[in-house]
Amino acid sequence: MSEREVSTALPDADRVRLPPAAHPPRLPAPDIRVPAAGGLVRPRLVAALNRVRDTRICAVVAPPGSGKTTALAHWAQQAPVDVLWWRADAGAADPVTAVRAGIGATLRPLGHRLPAVPDVESLAAALDGHQGPVVLVLDDFHLVGTERVGSLVERLVLTTGDHVHLMIGSRVIPPLNLARSELASRIVGPSDLRFRAVEVAELFRVEYRTPLGPEDARELTRHTEGWAAALHLFHHGVTGRGPHARHRALAGLGDGAGYAREYVVRTFLADLDTADLLFLQRSAPFEALVGGFCDRYLGRSKSEETIARLARRGVLTALEDGRGFALPRILRHHLLAATTTDAGPRTTAQAFRAVAGILTDAIGSTVPSTAPEAARAWAAGGGWPDALTVLAESWEDVLADPDLAWLDAAPPDISAHPIVRTARAEQARRDGRLGAALRLLEAGPPPAAPAPAATAAAIARFCRTWTAGDLQPEGRWPEYLRAAVRRPRPDRRTPLPREQREVLSALELTISGNVRAARHQVAQAADRLTDPVLACAADLLGAALHPDQPDRADAVALLAEDLGFPWFARIAHGVTHAGDPDVVAAEVDAADDRGDVWGALLLTFCGAVGDLRAGRPAVRAFDDAARRCRELDAPALEAWARSGQAFSAVVTSQPDALREAESAVGFAHSAQVPGATALAHLALTRCRRDREASVAAEAELDRLGLRPPAPGAPPTAAPAVVVVRRAPVDVRCFGGFAIEVDGTVPDLHAVRPRARALLRLLALHAGQPTHREVIAEAMWPQLDAAAALHNLHVCVSGLRTALEPGAARGASRLLVRDGERYLLALPAGSVSDLRAFDLRTASAESAYAAGGVDTAIADLEEALALYTGEVLPEDGPTEWVLPHREHYQARAAEAAAQLGRLHLEQDRPEDAAGAARRSIDIDPFRDGSWRLLIAAHEAAGNLAEAEEARRSYADVLASLGVATQAATSVTRQH
Structure with missing residues (x-):
């Protein structure tokens, strides 16, 4: 029976009416804009994301x-690739289709x-064919992150080359096998x-223009x-309110999270x-x-x-110490x-x-110990006697915890207990408040329990050593350091353990x-230190010794906060911002207000050195x-202060500069501080315009690794005889050979053209x-x-004669x-512009990775000064030169x-x-360069130039086959 006959034989109710052919739903336009x-912008976070180049x-x-998303966008706006x-969309019907369409877009x-909707093979081929490294960012990946x-995504990465990298932004760990050895990976997490705290202060000062004092910034960070x-929500809550209102708002943070309630409910709890x-x-x-x-x-049961x-939903995050999972503190406060x-x-x-009872029962059965959390839970529930019991019985565990702030809320009878006074004294010591620590210990009898009693004695000795300074070192490295600030002895022999000896030696040097x-x-010493506090001290010293690498000090500040040593964090903050007198002054004032005398001193040094380096008057x-x-009996440090004062007086042409320099020389010599003595000598010789003695002082400072600041006005001296030393060989390939x-310049006219081409090949x-x-393959491919x-x-033979006329046979x-x-040999002192270009760009990368932005800029400018044109243009599209020409063109454009x-x-947008x-x-x-040009013009306020750049970029894209309208749209997404 035919289909027509079947159809007419069935009653209407039995006929199957097929719907018209269904068209697949149109996919929403993928969001491929880098958010503005x-x-x-936090440099340490940008640097962490920059390490994507070391992973897949x-x-x-x-x-x-x-x-x-903000962190990823900040990184993308300055990415070196x-x-x-x-950005994924929550409304995607088929996540796989959405991802393929998004990457294709x-x-x-x-x-x-x-x-x-391209297939994976097409996507992989397109990515693999990209010239140079490329990073594919998949933001809000949790919205489409199915198995x-x-x-x-795994298949896409595995089928592309190492120059293709993937950056994923997600609320939860993406469903990828990040443990695969061929997929080197790293995770940037909540911490x-x-x-x-230092970034919070910077955020409110620079972005919100509502400066917070250093202590307020730390309190806000803690809560x-x-x-x-x-x-951000706290900022909105205090915008337009005065300093006193902000202080009140900060004081009330511990009572809940009212300012963030709506956001918390909508973001975490609504679904x-x-x-x-x-x-x-x-x-x-x-x-x-x-x-x-x-x-x-x-x-x-089944809470796990x-x-x-x-x-998995992103509401809880795993704690780094392995104790379990945690709510964001604001969400916890809200609940x-x-x-x-x-x-x-x-x-x-x-x-x-x-809860405290459960945690107390578990003390001794878990690693890390539940004792610190148990003590805080007892305190939060008003069970202060039980909190005191936990503190006494788990003294070392609780005292080692970074958070001792809960002790501040203890009622008077608990606060007066010897054990609590000792714990609060340790808290004050970590904060640099040595006088306050001593007063706490002297307010009553010492603890009876052996461990707290030993701690109290150690704290008291430490504080007296660094305040009164009347104790001789007895086996503790901070006591030897106290002796060093009086008179340094780098060869000092001590009975200290090796780690402490090495850090002490570095400090004395x-x-x-x-x-x-x-x-x-x-x-x-860095690789051998196991004590985290000692390592933090060594890291802080390393940061101070490398002022051109501010990221090192930033890292110390972060570590110190995590360890519960705010004193180290504040000093690191001062080192990082030594060039900003307002920041340093605020920290000095805050240290003085707290009674942190040593912190105030070191921060004052940070500001003085920063002023000197920046060419600002630093005498005061x-x-x-x-x-x-x-006041603190630190003559070795005073020698540096007086030498710096003298040098600044000379640089700024102060009327009493000579007297200050003479006094500084005598004091530094008597204090036996060689570096300060050399600096004072330099100030004196410059003041006296003694050129020969100045050179000797500069040489001594250079031997010590101290670069003297440039003088304000060069001293009058006899004309110098300048001897120009020629490079043995100077070979150039950029812009012409x-x-x-x-x-x-050797005479190559008599040399045959093929020999000159050979010389250019060897010059590469x-x-x-x-x-x-x-x-042979490059020069004579047609010959056997x-x-x-x-x-x-x-x-x-012909080239040797032209390059070294008169040289004996075999003596080239x-x-x-x-x-x-x-x-083509390069004797010592020779120059090759290609090699110099490679060295400068590599040096720039190393400097930037280490945080030396100014050094990186100088290196890049030198490299670009070398690139005067393409490599060996006279050789045209010759096969042996093309790879080199394209390589250096790409490197120069990227530089x-x-x-x-x-x-x-x-x-510096211009x-x-x-x-x-x-x-x-x-x-x-080069797509990234056009985006950078547009961004730079906009940052400079040159909107007409930005629009002109957009049009030019659109023309370039159109010449590549991209529709003009789409091209213009893309240029607006820089």
Whole structure:
């Protein structure tokens, strides 16, 4: 029966009516714009993300509001590689299709003709064909992060080359096998993203223009855990209010998170089911959520499964010390406040005491110990006698915890207890408040228990050593250091353990002024230090010895905060911002207000040295430092203060400069501080205009590794005889070939053209040998091996005669044969522009990685000065020169773009625009350079130039086959 007959035979009710052919739903346009993120750019976070180049996959994983997208955008805006960006959409019906379409969309503006939903093979081929390193950013990956998507992304990375990198922003760990050896990976987590106290202060000062004092910044950081969203919301809550109102708002942070309530509910709690929400609210008294503890407290089972589920949703994060999972502090405060509102403060207190009992029972059975959390829970629940018991019985565990602030809320009878006074004295010691620590210890009898009694005696001795200074060293390295600030003895013999001896030696070398040896000592000791506090002290010293690497001091500040040593963090902050007198002055004032006399002294030194380096008058700052040194009986440091004061007086032409210099020389000599003596001598000789003596003083400072600041006005001296030393060989390949031998251009006119081409080929590898078979294939590809080798010998002979006329046979020192290889030798002192370019760009990369932005800029400028045009243009499209020409063109374009990014980072948009234009002139098709040019013009306020750059970029993209409208749209997404 035919289909028509079947159809007519069936009654209407039995006929199957097929719907018209369904068209697949149109996918929303993928979001491939790099967000125009504002806010504070944090160099240490940018540097952490820059390490994506050392891996294949970098996952930025943190809860909502942590600033993942902002951090990625800040990185992308200055990335030293090309960046492709796609942001996932929560409404994707098929995550796999959405991911393929999104990645494809990022590639189409680069000229790749891909379908709307390309397959993985097409995506891999397009990425693999990209010139130079490229990073694909997949933001909000948790919205599409299924197992199928994870497999797709893994396959994409595995089928592309090492120059293709993946950056994932997600609330949860992406479903990828990050343990695969062929997929080198790293995770940037919540602790990396959270703002530290120094960054909070910078955020409010620079971005919000609502400066917070150093102590207020630390208090806000402690209560918010540096959570980006909480900081932003707090700022909105205090905008327009005076300093006193801000202080009141800070004081009330511990009572809840009212300013962030709406955000917390909307972001974390809105989509939770009732059971999960109830679990979070009831378990909020725990700082760390552990399945077994929660089961016992809630009288239920399978809490571990609930915790894992909430962690997968990004509500909980794993604690780095392995204690379990935790809520963001603001969310925890909100849940506790809600419990108090609903059930009353008595119920909340009972909950804390119940939790404290469980944690107390677990003391001794877990690593790390639950004792610190148990003590805090007893205190929060009002069970202060039980908190005191935990403190006494688990003294070392509780005292070693970074957070001792809970002791400040103890009632008077508990505060007066000898054990609590000792713990609070240790807290004050870590904060640099030595006088306060002593007063706490002297307010009553010492503890009776052996461990707290020993701690009290050690704290008292430490504080008396650094205040009264009347004790002789007895086996503790800080006591020997106290002796060193009176008179340094780098060769001092002590009975200290090796680690402490090495750090003490580095400190004494620093005080004596032997910076070169001190740097070496710190570097040697760094890998052997196991005590975290000692290592932090060594790191702080290393940061102070490398003022051109501010990232080192930033890292110390972060470590010190985590260790619970705010004194180290404040000094590190001063080292980082030594060039900013306002920041240093605020820290000095805060230290004085706290009674931190040594912190105030060291911070004053930071400011004085920063002023001197910046060419600002520093006499008053050094005079203040000298006064503080006298009050603290630190003559070795006073020698430095007086020498700095004298040098600054000379530089700024003070009327009493000569007297100050003479006095500084005598004092530094009597204090036996060689570095300060040399600096004072330099001040004196410059004041007296004694050129010969100045040179000797500068030589001594240079031997010690101390670079003297440039004088304000050069002294009058006899005309110097300048001797210009010519490079033995000077070979140039950029912009056209040129060679000089001993300052003379050799006559190559009599040399056959093929021999001159051979010289240019060897110049490409100057200093490195090239095998004769490679030369023969490049020069005479049409000849057999014997004929090519004969021609090679003839050409080499002619070149030797032209380059070294008169040289005996076999005595050539420039064209050298090494077995079956030939090279254009570069004797000591010779110059090759290609090699110099490579050295300068490599040096720039190293300097930038180490935080030396100014050094990196100088290196890049030198490299670009060398690049005067393409490599050996006279050889045209010859096969042996093309790879080198393209390589250096790409390197030069990238160097110019990197220079522009650094200028933009340093708030020099005009210079950034010039560097971006140079990059475009070298390579007009470089996408990142066009984006940089547009960004630089906009940052400079040159909107017309930015629009002109957009149009030019659109023309370039259109010439590559990209539609003009799409091209214009892309240029607006820089």
